Amino acid sequence: MKSSTDGNAASAPPQPAGKAGDLKLRVLSALVMAPVVLAAVWAGGWVLRALLVAAALLAVAEWVNLVPSTRRSAALLSSGAGVVASLVTLIALGAGAAVGVAALFILVVALAGGGRDRTLLGIGVFYVSLGLIGLDWLRDRPDDGLALFLYAMLAVWATDIGAYAAGRSIGGPKLAPRISPKKTWAGLIGGMVSAGLAGWAVAEVAGAAQPLLALLVAAMSAVVAQAGDLFESAVKRRYDIKDSGHLIPGHGGILDRIDGLLVAAPVLALFHATIGTAVSWW
Template sequence: MPKPNISLTRRLESCKNFFVRLITTFVLVPIVLVVTYEGGFWFISLVSLVIGIASFEWSKLCGETSLIFNVCYSLTGPIISVIYFYWGYQIALLFIIVFALIYMFTNNRLNHNNMWFSFGVCYLSLPMVCIIMLRMDDSIGLNYVLFLFIVVWMTDIGAYFVGKLIGGSKLMPAISPKKTWSGAFGGLVFSLVGAIILASIVENRVPPTYMVLAIFLSIISQFGDLFESWVKRRFNKKDSGLIIPGHGGILDRIDGLLTSAPIMLLTILLLKDIAFL
């Protein structure tokens, strides 16, 4: 009986995963873009839903097995978004701290990873508030969020394709064995190209600060990806979940946004008198 061709099997599996990943992307991206364009209640609802699912995944990733605890933890982000919607970002930030302290000092009977649960509240809810704040600027908020999404998405795409095609030296093999330096550089280039195209369409010009911010956010986004890889390795998990076919969990898709969104908002606040979008 002939032995199965392991190499061929792996290639077929890789191709299948790629096409599933591609189809999922073509379905989800238009939905996200339409809701982002609409803004307001629908945008806040989408962001809240995403963070709620991500919180559920984070709780499970940290070793929690109680469904009741996981569900309660997943409601933290949506509750904070409701608080933001009615009472503003100051009260929302206050409640992020309150929830973080609650999870830090409440011992769970199944495990003692309270620091991870406490950190998760800030790690997930703070970027959520930042993204909502960016979009709520009626005059240019849509451009801000589109810029952020394009940079992060193109970073992921560039890193994936260039890393697959070129390969080479590993970026941080102890944290993420598949990531390469060529992929990291490809992510930078793709993000810059995506940002330039967006600027050309929206403003018919490409300010230098715009390009610098795109590169900086791309780097921050890749650090976010590496951080989540480190957390998964810390808890011996391959993916954060299976909710998105071909991609894994929600956390696997938004890890770059979680680190880059606060930096984007901080940059906007610091450079509010400089038009770069």
Template sequence: MSDGPPPVSPPAARRSELRLRVLSAVLLVPAALAVTALGGVWFALGAGACALILLREWILIVRAQDEILASAIAYASVVGAAVAAAAGEIGAGFALLLVSAVGLALFRSVKRHKQTLWLAAGIVYSGSSGAVLIALRDGSSGLAVIVFLFGVVWATDIIAYFVGRRVGGPKLWVRVSPKKTWSGALGGFAAAVAVGWIGFLLTGRASPGVWLAFAAVLSVFSQVGDLFESALKRHFGVKDSGHIIPGHGGVMDRLDGLVGAAVLGYAVAVLLTGSAGDPVGQIITMRGY
């Protein structure tokens, strides 16, 4: 009687995982760029759908799938925030997310449903992700902003992965993400700065220091987003947020860096301009970029 196929060796498993990653990227990257180029309702639908999937994966990670009413409120809030952002009313979208999250948090304190508080946090995480991406794309320099954001996040993620595996060295934060290294983080940061330099060369607008600074800050925010998701999964003992993308896990596993860069970058722009309406476009206009 056969004992079955021999176990897959670690190097072979890594090669198989890499092939799946490359194949998934070949399919997903052109689709993301196409939707970004189309903009308008198509980008809003894409960003809104991603936000809903992020919420679904969040619910599964925090084990809140039995909270039927709270989950329904969460889904409705995320959709409402995306619609508000698409209509140019992102402030109203943020208000809806905040009211829903606070309402669920208060409900948790009364009913003592321990997962409802985590679900409230998921509303803010997923809802703000979709709303911010839609608002950035609809801004006066929306296409350039989103493409630059993609370039920085993808460069950070890809180069950090390969440099970390090749160079290794001291771990970045063992308790949260045992595989991430300082070499990978610095390699990803350097790659993002290179994207900033390419942006300057392609456009000739602003000074190279501006491009490099923007790329550097977004790269850091991207890695913060990655670590945040790792911490969430580590807390709940989950390896992947899902299995929807071959070789990558769930949508949250692929968008954690983008969420960090987009949401935190948008927050900084709002703080600098004092306005939630196209803050990045306002910075570009005010500074003459």
């Protein structure tokens, strides 16, 4: 659920006509998707869960296509089962048990799929399921679930936009040149600033107890989201693949769009359930 701009292009040179056209396609795709996503987030409940499960199933399918295996069909089926089992466990037994089930499916998928990189293959279902657990847990908070979900999602969107803008306008030293050559430190800082402001705005509108703390948490969420982005980029670079898929015109695959959110959401959920509760930040 990333925004229409991508931190991977943070320090790219001025775009030629072809790339400008691609940017327009990405913006149009985002404009089509955004109302659907926001409507489901607003509705919550099983409407949102249906969207989250659909996105998670597509994401693990892309992961299985990305990481080689000797039994691809078995890897697909076990990965899908892991996603569904994680959500069912979350609803029935809570987040702790759901994380345990997601971790168990690392082994299940690795054994089912086989191959030289079977452990990495199994990690994919944990990576995606953990994001699903975090997002559903945030939205399911009885009093402030909608605000917390929007806080997480908009902070990640703002991270991508801020990183893109700062990287293009400032440039400078590369963040992780061996993994994602176009990312810069300026882009990361720009993403943190943008995410902090977005988080602060949501906190103010929601009437959070400590909006300034919400600003700091959102800024740190930008770092976590960039880490998720770099993780997927490292896997794609390992197999010399540009995009995880071609589902979304101008954007690539669903995994390319939600890689940062998959990591940022569970980290935010953990913070809210522990330190956040202790300091009454929201």
